[in-house]
Amino acid sequence: xPEGHTIHRLAEDYAAAFAAGTPLRVTxxxxxxxxxxxxxxxxxxxxxxxxxxHLFLGFGDAEPAEWVHxxxxxxxxxxxxxxxxxxxxxxxxxxxxxxxxxxxLRGPTTCAxxxxxxxxxxxxxxxxxxxxxxxxxxLAYRRIGRSRTTIAALLMDQKVIAGVxxxxxxxxxxxxxxxxxxxxxDITAAEWDAIWADLVALMREGVRLNRIDTVRPEHTPxxxxxxxxxxxxxxxxxxxxxxxxxxxxxGGEIRTADLAARNLFWCPDCQRR
DNA sequence: CGACAATGAAAAA
DNA sequence: TTTTCCTTGTCGC
Numbered sequence: 001x002p003e004g005h006t007i008h009r010l011a012e013d014y015a016a017a018f019a020a021g022t023p024l025r026v027t028x029x030x031x032x033x034x035x036x037x038x039x040x041x042x043x044x045x046x047x048x049x050x051x052x053x054h055l056f057l058g059f060g061d062a063e064p065a066e067w068v069h070x071x072x073x074x075x076x077x078x079x080x081x082x083x084x085x086x087x088x089x090x091x092x093x094x095x096x097x098x099x100x101x102x103x104x105l106r107g108p109t110t111c112a113x114x115x116x117x118x119x120x121x122x123x124x125x126x127x128x129x130x131x132x133x134x135x136x137x138x139l140a141y142r143r144i145g146r147s148r149t150t151i152a153a154l155l156m157d158q159k160v161i162a163g164v165x166x167x168x169x170x171x172x173x174x175x176x177x178x179x180x181x182x183x184x185x186d187i188t189a190a191e192w193d194a195i196w197a198d199l200v201a202l203m204r205e206g207v208r209l210n211r212i213d214t215v216r217p218e219h220t221p222x223x224x225x226x227x228x229x230x231x232x233x234x235x236x237x238x239x240x241x242x243x244x245x246x247x248x249x250x251g252g253e254i255r256t257a258d259l260a261a262r263n264l265f266w267c268p269d270c271q272r273r
Numbered sequence: 274c275g276a277c278a279a280t281g282a283a284a285a286a
Numbered sequence: 287t288t289t290t291c292c293t294t295g296t297c298g299c
Contacts, residue, residue: 109281
């Protein structure tokens, strides 16, 4: 579900579903996006883009001047299917369809028609995204390295770094044995470089597999002789949603707490202050 | 069938 | 810091 890797994968999948230049049927059965859908109807999808958890669908024959800005929030979902599209349920905010396939969007926090400058404004308020080739990790460290806020909260702040959600936050801190309550300014430049490089690798793998896997080969269920555990997020993890279960590495109890309005998970033995 | 939680973030207070 | 938006899968009755 929707952390940055999901959104980048959606950008790829939307682009792959519809050949450039093919006019699409654009509808909003649910109604909230009906006016904009009518404007876009019978125009082709030209480009897709993703930054953090924000998805942009550019419509038009040439350089898109208009974009559909989508943010899935906590509940948003996208489903792909082959033509003919089934009758839409009344929760479908946006349906794109052509002769071969359809894509339905449900429950997004944001689905709005925006201009090029408005799209740029979204980019401007987001931090570097490990999945974007133009991302500059030093920009994020400039804020982290001088902040008294905990590293766990900073990793969730999209202005600091874009695309990391609750799963990647918990997992990357575990993989680097960093206590989630450490202040950002106590994270060394070397530690940040390692965290960033790890996020780039983990999230790229997340896009490829369309799920979050963070467990190193030597700690997989097979390697450790335990049964595989596939959670709702689809992958194998060290600490996320494993509260009160034994740590895969030290056997200690995984702890949970509220941090930055979300459930934090960590191993207090492996991640010492 | 209702209650509730869920990987998010903006608005309101 | 709390409330609100919005949908769906799961759990308990």
